[in-house]
C-alpha cells in the first residue's frame with residue numbers, strides 16, 4: 001500500500017483531488033500506518049500470579065472492539081465491549097488509552113497456558129470487521145506440585161516382608177519433576193516414578209513407588225519422599241513413620257523361680273516375658289495343662305530404646321503333688337494376631353530329698369543312717385534282754401530240779417580264780433549259798449506256786465550282773481552245805497522279783 005501511494009503522488013500532482021478522493025474511498029485507507037503489535041513472544045508465569053499481556057496499535061485506530069483470543073481454536077478470553085464484555089472476571093484492560101490493548105490476567109491457573117492474540121475490530125453495520133491481529137504471545141503457567149503424600153501398606157507387615165510405599169503429588173506444570181526417596185535421610189535406590197497424563201496437559205500428577213524390607217528396628221525409622229520441580233524454590237517433602245506399617249511379634253519366654261524342681265508344698269513363681277513387640281497392644285494369659293487358669297499379674301508394658309515394648313506376667317503356684325509334671329503355658333495375643341506361647345513343666349520334689357536323687361513314693365525307701373543306728377541299738381538291747389530272760393528261766397528250772405534231790409549247794413569255784421575270797425571266809429574254801437529266800441508271797445506272780453518247803457537253788461553272779469548268759473556261774477547244788485543262818489543284808493539291793501539266791505564272791 002505504501003509504495004503504491006507514493007507512486008500515486010509522484011507522477012501527476014494535478015490529480016491530487018482524485019487521488020485524495022480515491023484514498024478516502026478505499027476502505028482502511030486511513031489505517032495505512034495501522035499495526036497491531038504484541039511485543040512479548042513468550043511469557044512464563046507461576047500459577048496464582050498475575051500476568052500482563054501487552055498489545056498496542058499504531059496510527060489512529062478506528063472505533064471498534066478489542067478482543068483477545070487464545071489458542072488455535074480462537075477461544076475468546078477478553079472483549080472490551082459487546083455482549084461478551086464482563087464474562088471474564090479475571091481479565092481486565094489495564095487502561096483506557098485507545099492504542100493500548102494490554103490486558104491483565106489475575107490469579108493465573110495452569111489452564112491459562114496457551115498462545116494469546118490481540119485483535120482489533122472496526123465497528124461494522126451488522127458485523128464487526130477485523131482490522132488486524134497481533135503476532136501472539138505464548139504463555140506458560142508453571143504450577144507447583146502439591147505437597148507429597150506418602151502411603152504405606154493397607155495392613156501392618158512383619159520384619160522381613162517386602163512392603164511398597166507410594167508417594168503422590170499433582171497439579172504441577174511443566175511436566176518435568178524429580179522424586180527421590182530417603183530412609184532416615186539416606187537415599188533409597190530404584191523408585192518407580194510415573195507422571196500422568198502421558199499426553200500434553202495443563203498440569204500433571206506424579207506417583208512414585210518404592211519397595212522396602214522392614215526390620216524390627218524400624219519402629220523409629222522415617223521414610224521421606226522428596227520432590228523437586230522448576231516451580232519450587234526448595235524441594236517439597238512428605239514423610240511416613242515406618243512404625244505405622246510395622247508389626248514386630250513378641251519373643252516369649254517362660255521362666256520359673258526356683259528354676260529347678262520345687263519342693264512339695266512350696267510356692268513357685270512363673271514369669272512370662274514378652275519382649276520387643278510393636279505396637280503396644282499385647283495381652284498375656286496362663287494355661288495349666290492347656291486349661292485357662294489364674295490370669296496372673298501382668299506388669300505395665302515398658303518401652304525399649306528401639307521403640308518396641310516388653311511386657312511381663314507373673315503367676316504364683318503352690319507346688320502340690322497333684323501339680324507334679326503340670327505344664328504351665330504363657331499365651332500372648334499381640335495386635336489381633338494368632339497367639340504365640342511358651343511353656344514350662346513344674347517338677348515337684350519331695351521335701352527332704354537330695355537335689356540329685358529321685359526318691360520313690362513317700363513310705364518306700366528306708367530312713368536315714370542315724371535312724372538306722374538307733375533301730376539297731378534298740379534291737380540289740382531287746383535281743384540281750386530276751387536272752388537274759390531265757391537264761392533266768394532255764395536257771396530257775398535247773399534249780400527246781402536239783403532242789404528236790406539235795407538241799408545243799410556247793411559252789412565250785414572256777415579254776416581261774418582259785419584264790420577268790422569266800423563270802424563267809426570258810427576255811428574249807430567252800431562257798432555257801434545264802435538260801436534264805438524271801439517269802440513265797442513276795443515272789444513274782446509269774447512263778448508257779450512252789451511247794452513247801454521252798455526249793456533251794458542258787459544262781460551265782462560273778463561280779464556285776466552281765467548281759468550274756470555265758471557270764472553266769474551255775475552253782476552245783478550237790479556241793480553246797482546249806483547254812484540256815486538268818487538272812488543278812490545283801491551287799492547291794494536285791495531285786496524284789498529275784499527268784500534265786502545271790503552269792504557274792506569277792507576276789508582278793
Ligand SMILES: *[C@@H]1O[C@H](CO)[C@@H](O)[C@H](O)[C@H]1NC(C)=O
Nearest residue numbers: 039052053054055094100102
Ligand atoms: C506492557 O504494558 C504496560 C502497560 O501499558 C507497560 O507499563 C509495560 O511497559 C509494557 N511492557 C512491555 C514489555 O511492553
Ligand SMILES: *[C@@H]1O[C@H](CO)[C@@H](O)[C@H](O)[C@H]1NC(C)=O
Nearest residue numbers: 170171196197201203204205
Ligand atoms: C491428578 O490428581 C488429581 C487429584 O489428586 C485428580 O483429580 C486428577 O484427575 C489427576 N490427574 C491425572 C492426569 O491423573
Ligand SMILES: *[C@@H]1O[C@H](CO)[C@@H](O)[C@H](O)[C@H]1NC(C)=O
Nearest residue numbers: 264265266318319320321351
Ligand atoms: C501342704 O500344705 C497343706 C496346707 O497348705 C497341708 O494341709 C498339707 O499337710 C501340707 N503337706 C505337706 C506334705 O506338708
Ligand SMILES: *[C@@H]1O[C@H](CO)[C@@H](O)[C@H](O)[C@H]1NC(C)=O
Nearest residue numbers: 264321324348349350358359
Ligand atoms: C514327680 O514326678 C516325677 C516323675 O514322674 C517323680 O520322679 C517325682 O518323684 C514326683 N514327685 C512327687 C512329689 O511325687
